[in-house]
Amino acid sequence: MFDLIKFELKRIKSSPLFYVVLGLPVLFGVISGTIGVFYQSSMMEYFIVDPIAKDKLALMSTWSALSGFYTIFPIMGALYVTLFVGNDMSSGFLRNKLIAGHKRSEIYFSYLITQTLMALLEVLVYALVAILVLVICGKSVDFDGGRMFIRYLVPVFAYVSMIFLFTAFTLAVRKRALPIVFSAIFAFSISSIGLFATFGNYPVSQYNKFLSVSERAKADINLYLEDNPPSQPVYADEDEYMEDEYEEDVDFYFEQLLTPNKPFYYVTRTLYTVTDAGILMDYGMSILDTASTYNEEMTTSLRNYVEMEESYLMAYSDVSGLSSKINGYIDELEKIETTVPFKTLDAIYLVKTFIWSCIWIGGGFLIFRKKNIF
Amino acid sequence: MEFEQKSGASAEDVIVLSGVGKKYGKSTVLKDVSFSVPKGSVYGLVGRNGAGKTTLMRLMTGLQNCDEGKITMSVTGDRIGSVGAIVELASIYTNMSARDNLVFQYMNLGRKVDESLDELLAFVGLADTGKKHAGKFSLGMRQRLGIAVALVGDPELLVLDEPVNGLDPQGILEVRNLLLKLSREKGITIVISSHILSELSKLATHYAFIEEGRVVKTATAHEIENAGKKFSRVTCDDTEKILPVLEGMGFEPRIIAQDKVEFEGEAKLTTLVTTALDAGVEISKVETEETDLERFFVGLVGGDTNV
Structure with a gap:
């Protein structure tokens, strides 16, 4: 040979x-x-x-x-x-x-x-x-x-x-x-x-915990907004405000938060799990934040979402009650361990x-x- | 395929096929094929399209594996380079010169390029092609280059599937002379198939007749020549009327053209002409031929002489 x-x-x-x-x-x-x-x-x-x-x-x-x-x-x-x-x-x-x-x-x-x-x-x-x-x-x-x-x-x-x-x-x-x-x-x-x-290689149980907290947070925020309607509108409506500044960002963070709801998520996640497709993403994130990468991603998404909402609401009225509520969820998210060491x-x-x-x-x-x- | 290395040259068979069978999916292409190719012979495979000749050659060269039976090859030297072949198409790089094609084949066989390369080019008549790419060669030249590639390594067995297919008369002559030279001067055993039976008969010393994947007969060229059968062909103005005349004379005639009847044997000319005249048939020509390869094949498998 x-x-x-x-x-x-x-x-x-x-x-x-x-x-x-x-x-x-x-x-x-x-x-x-x-x-x-x-x-x-x-x-x-x-x-x-x-x-x-x-x-x-x-x-x-x-x-x-x-x-x-x-x-x-x-x-x-x-x-x-x-x-x-x-x-x-x-x-x-x-x-x-x-x-x-x-x-x-x-x-x-x-x-x-x-x-x-x-x-x-x-x-x-x-x-x-x-x-x-x-x-x-x-x-x-x-x-x-x-x-x-x-x-x-x-x-x-x-x-x-x-x-x-x-x-x-x-x-x-x-x-x-x-x-x-x-x-x-x-x-x-x-x-x-x-x-x-x-995130395909991250533990499924931890992922589900994140999902649960995120969905509860989102529901709670919506409930708060219903109970505290804006009183001093600056923009004609929410759409105008979003188009003006943050629409794309909000959509992006929403998307990250609700990743499991994407139509092809379970197919792509399965392929990600069984193939070598995620090398660059997984190692890249682990290098940027050697521990709790997933927590960081999810809390950042949620935090950004909240910030967007806060900015919008502040344009209307006082939102002092919302921040403490959100911070509670962020604390809860950060406690979930999802460390994936290099080894x-x-x-x-x-x-x-x-x-x-x-x-x-x-x-x-x-x-x-x-x-x-x- | 089993491989056996024999020490010293002997008169034994180079390749022996025993009960060889091959299927493509559910379709049986070869069934219970058994024959042996004697050393130094030119062995012709004769059969219709789809009879299984090419598949048989693919099995002999290791391109495909048998589903049943076995093929045993006995050569005096190493297996590497002991077989050369062109199966269907000459395996050459068309974007390379003849010389480069041979250099690659030397490397393929793990051989050092030496003066034998130039001798080989001269042997197949391609010494003066220079840097011209094989893609610009005529069909005959490509075929000769394919044979040259197959000859690198001094093979003991050369397997050639339709080597003159598509060649003009000059090309056919070139390849035929080359093969005769290989057989006579180098003593290479050649297994060859061709649709042009008249051409094959000028080369082959042995034959295997294949029909629907089975070998129906093996024979030497000498045996076919001595089959002793004669055939007569009569040209007349009314073939329908002459049939009972010939049958009356003890022959089994068949109409082969609008004005031609053929039968095995030879009739006395004067008797034939007068009897035919009595029946109202005018004979214009009577030809008599000895058995040839084409007739032998048709005699075996039936049908017309279009192989």
């Missing part, structure tokens, strides 16, 4: 795609490094209000620079692997290998190994460029005592497990276009689920990555071993 791997590596190197696929990590590395520099800029004062998070911006920018590849590399990897391996299927090179007498297991694993090496080279080039940009242009780099490198390996392994899937799928399917389309959609879905189903996150994602890798490699091999090559 060593000869076959050597042959594959030479072929990869002689392919024009190789230089494209190595050029893109340089480009993405520069972009991610620049985003990392932006995190450290004074502009972030406007976006980040949490003092804990502010202290961790160097850590966050380093993480962002190192792990940013995970948003785009799966799509790039999907296209590269399916085009390269797919071309071997259609041009007859795979047939030549079988006819030459190479065993199917050797062919299969030589593809997996060489495509994995290629993926590792991509993420290495990317990380070097991104960190270099951060070091040269940023204020500081924080590797968290070297632990950041271990964290960096989590999305790297997750990416490699996707490469296993793309390679195995291309070798297992007869039609050339199908793996390209499927892999691109899969990679895109992983990125999308990561955005839409945040737990590492374990969750590495175990998931390992299981999926076994499924992709094993399933692909079972099909390829018996596959009719035409």
Whole structure:
């Protein structure tokens, strides 16, 4: 098999795609490094209000620079692997290998190994460029005592497990276009689920407690507003006020508060839980606030919602009774423990990555071993 | 497929098929196929479209696995490179030159590129193609390049599925001469299928006749030549009227064209002409032929001679 791997590596190197696929990590590395520099800029004062998070911006920018590849590399990897391996299927090179007498297991694993090496080279080039940009242009780099490198390996392994899937799928399917389309959609879905189903890895029981408190708070606020109607209107009605300043913000916080009520929440949350989709979001939040990330998110949402309502009501009348009521709920929310330490996150994602890798490699091999090559 | 390594050259079979069966879904493509290919032979697979020839070749080359039975291959050297093949299409990179295609195949077999590469290019008549991409080659040149790729590694067995399909007369001649050279000069065992039976008969030393996934007969070229059957073809003005005349003479005629009747055997010309005249039929031509591959095949499986 060593000869076959050597042959594959030479072929990869002689392919024009190789230089494209190595050029893109340089480009993405520069972009991610620049985003990392932006995190450290004074502009972030406007976006980040949490003092804990502010202290961790160097850590966050380093993480962002190192792990940013995970948003785009799966799509790039999907296209590269399916085009390269797919071309071997259609041009007859795979047939030549079988006819030459190479065993199917050797062919299969030589593809997996060489495509994995290629993926590792991509993420290495990317990380070097991104960190270099951060070091040269940023204020500081924080590797968290070297632990950041271990964290960096989590999305790297997750990416490699996707490469296993793309390679195995291309070798297992007869039609050339199908793996390209499927892999691109899969990679895109992983990125999308990561955005839409945040908090998927947090304990369900804690999540339900948050939901219960939030809903009680919301009902209580509405009840208060009914019992204390505004007396000195400044705006013609609530709509005018909302349109004027806060409508989008209020909607956004409402949405965050009521995440479980979204139509596709349970589907996306299930996918988020069983796949590696949430790596960036989970680690990112844990880095910004190493403990109680979820509490912070939920209380911030609620607090903001209340602030919006308070601002609106203050425009009309006195709301002195509302603040104490809301603060009680916020205290209640903050007491709920939802700490997810890095070690737990590492374990969750590495175990998931390992299981999926076994499924992709094993399933692909079972099909390829018996596959009719035409 | 089982692989057996034999030390030293001997006159045994290179490949032996025993009770081989293959299904695609619920459809049975091959059933209980058994024959052996002697070393140094040119073994022709003859059958109609869909008879199972290509599937059989895919099984022999390891592209597909048997569902039943086994295929045993015996070669003197290492399995890697011991078989060369073109199954349906020549497996070549069209965006590379002939030389680069061969370089890749050398690497595929874990071999170092040496002067044998240029010898191989010269052998298949592609030495002067330079950097021209294979995509710009004629069909015949591509086919010869495919054969060259298949020959890297000095294979003991060459499996060729329709190697002259789509070629012009010049291309057919080129490939035929190349295969004869391989068989005679290098002693390579060749398994070949072709729809052009007249072409196949110029190459093959042995045959397996396949019908609906089964081998209905195996024979050597010598056995077919010595089958001893003669066929007569009569051209006349009324085929319907001449049928009873021929039947009366003890033949089993059949109409093959509007003005032609064919039957096995040879009739005495003067008797045939006068008897026909008595029946009111005018004969314009009588031809007599020996059994050929086409007739042998039709005799086995029935139908017309359109294989």
